Amino acid sequence: MMKHTGCCATLWQYFFEYSTPRILVIRSLKVGTLNRITQALVIAYIIGYVCVLKKGYQDTDTVLSSVTTKVKGIALTNTTDMGLRIWDVADYVIPPQEENSFFVLTNLVITLNQTQSHCPEQKNTGFDCTSDRDCKIGLRDTRGNGVQTGRCVNYSAEVKTCEVWAWCPLELDVDPPDPPMLGDAENFTVLIKNSIRYPKFNFNKRNILPHVNKSYLEQCVFNRTTDPDCPIFRFKDMVTEANEDFQIMAVHGGVMGVQISWECDLDMPSSWCVPKYTFRRLDNKDPVNNVAPGYNFRFAKYYKNGDNQETRTLIKGYGIRFDVMVFGQAGRFNIVPTLLNVGAGLALLGLVTVVCDWIVLTCMTRKTIYKEQKYSYVDDFHLLPDEEP
Numbered sequence: 001m002m003k004h005t006g007c008c009a010t011l012w013q014y015f016f017e018y019s020t021p022r023i024l025v026i027r028s029l030k031v032g033t034l035n036r037i038t039q040a041l042v043i044a045y046i047i048g049y050v051c052v053l054k055k056g057y058q059d060t061d062t063v064l065s066s067v068t069t070k071v072k073g074i075a076l077t078n079t080t081d082m083g084l085r086i087w088d089v090a091d092y093v094i095p096p097q098e099e100n101s102f103f104v105l106t107n108l109v110i111t112l113n114q115t116q117s118h119c120p121e122q123k124n125t126g127f128d129c130t131s132d133r134d135c136k137i138g139l140r141d142t143r144g145n146g147v148q149t150g151r152c153v154n155y156s157a158e159v160k161t162c163e164v165w166a167w168c169p170l171e172l173d174v175d176p177p178d179p180p181m182l183g184d185a186e187n188f189t190v191l192i193k194n195s196i197r198y199p200k201f202n203f204n205k206r207n208i209l210p211h212v213n214k215s216y217l218e219q220c221v222f223n224r225t226t227d228p229d230c231p232i233f234r235f236k237d238m239v240t241e242a243n244e245d246f247q248i249m250a251v252h253g254g255v256m257g258v259q260i261s262w263e264c265d266l267d268m269p270s271s272w273c274v275p276k277y278t279f280r281r282l283d284n285k286d287p288v289n290n291v292a293p294g295y296n297f298r299f300a301k302y303y304k305n306g307d308n309q310e311t312r313t314l315i316k317g318y319g320i321r322f323d324v325m326v327f328g329q330a331g332r333f334n335i336v337p338t339l340l341n342v343g344a345g346l347a348l349l350g351l352v353t354v355v356c357d358w359i360v361l362t363c364m365t366r367k368t369i370y371k372e373q374k375y376s377y378v379d380d381f382h383l384l385p386d387e388e389p
């Protein structure tokens with residue numbers, strides 16, 4: 001017989017080793033309890049988490065959606081420049097239609113009767129001057145209001161600024177009115193029509209639910225407790241639900257998010273698949289970092305005056321943009337994910353033996369006895385060749 005020593009002998013022995021499982025039944029209160037508890041934990045995970053909570057037996061699909069909106073409401077303003085004025089939807093929704101979003105004017109700085117002519121630049125904006133030498137003819141500064149004529153003219157009795165060729169008189173650099181001019185906008189309402197589709201399940205639905213009839217739609221306003229199915233939302237309610245004050249937000253404007261969630265279990269009746277609405281403010285409203293707050297832009301309305309001269313009214317408009325965001329996932333029973341999850345669960349049950357073995361063989365007081373019983377060796381290496389069976 002060949003002789004082997006050291007590492008070579010171990011390798012030799014390991015190579016010609018055959019392990020076969022044998023069943024060791026430990027009749028012990030402690031070990032039995034440990035086994036059952038571990039099994040119970042794994043089964044609870046499979047049933048509770050994988051099946052019930054995560055619905056591992058379902059195939060899923062994400063929502064496809066379309067959104068249209070219509071705003072309604074009337075506001076009244078009374079200013080020295082314009083007198084009494086009515087504002088309706090065609091005046092304050094800009095542009096009239098957008099994709100998944102709408103903008104409502106809430107505050108304005110108006111500059112009336114601008115014509116293309118000469119006038120002094122704004123003071124304290126880098127265009128102050130003492131003589132014509134300080135002004136450069138033809139200069140168009142991005143932060144300026146027009147093209148410089150090269151002349152230094154009186155802005156007021158004390159201040160002189162460079163003259164510009166521009167839409168004059170220039171807009172005054174003032175803070176937006178507070179309270180906001182269109183504060184009435186808090187009572188405006190918006191009808192949101194949202195149709196959704198889960199293509200994998202050929203399932204369609206819209207947020208005007210089947211039981212909502214014409215007469216109900218004509219008079220309802222969304223309320224989480226009394227009218228949760230009404231798709232008409234009052235602006236103030238939406239802003240309040242986002243923990244904001246409408247009148248404060250309306251001064252500088254901002255961005256609001258209208259979130260519509262469609263989480264649907266299509267194994268249940270389709271009437272259970274209903275939208276859930278939540279509202280939050282999307283733009284930054286940090287009281288510490290309040291440089292350049294809110295949302296505003298300029299636009300103008302053009303007309304000809306009595307002298308047939310082109311004239312415009314410039315409006316610096318502050319307002320709230322509402323972004324409608326639709327998201328959701330639907331699930332329906334399917335055999336493939338069911339089998340996958342059941343298979344994974346059964347494989348996990350195999351872990352119970354590993355965990356129990358480890359505890360029994362390392363932590364229990366009788367671990368040596370268990371070890372002796374669990375591993376037994378039949379060593380044929382010492383047999384002489386003529387003794388081999």
Ligand SMILES: Nc1ncnc2c1ncn2[C@@H]1O[C@H](COP(=O)(O)OP(=O)(O)OP(=O)(O)O)[C@@H](O)[C@H]1O
Nearest residue numbers: 070071072073188189190191214217218219232233
């Ligand atoms: N923002 C809103 N606030 C309150 N009700 C609204 C609003 N938008 C629409 N509605 C009402 O909801 C219903 C459906 O509106 P839809 O736009 O489909 O129909 P419509 O006949 O064109 O509406 P309308 O002519 O009144 O604007 C109508 O009764 C409409 O008056």
